[in-house]
Amino acid sequence: MTSPPGGSDDGGSAAEPETPVCARCGTRAEGPQPTWTFSVEDGARRHYCEACSRDNLRAIEGRLDPQWW
Helix, strand or coil: CCCCCCCCCCCCCCCCCCEEEEECCCCCCCCCCCCCCEEEEEEEEEECCCHHHHHCCCHHHCCCCCHHC
């Protein structure tokens, strides 16, 4: 992929992605975790590990906006 005309790829460094930490149990992700759940609650970004996501599925579903149903 190339930069748009007049753009530059060497003008700065990309921000390093933060390591997700489970908001419930504190488990740290090691690499990409496709089975983790991500949510935004009151403007805060939160990640939940697979175990916590499964244990709390009903509570997570209960917080979804009505348009999801």
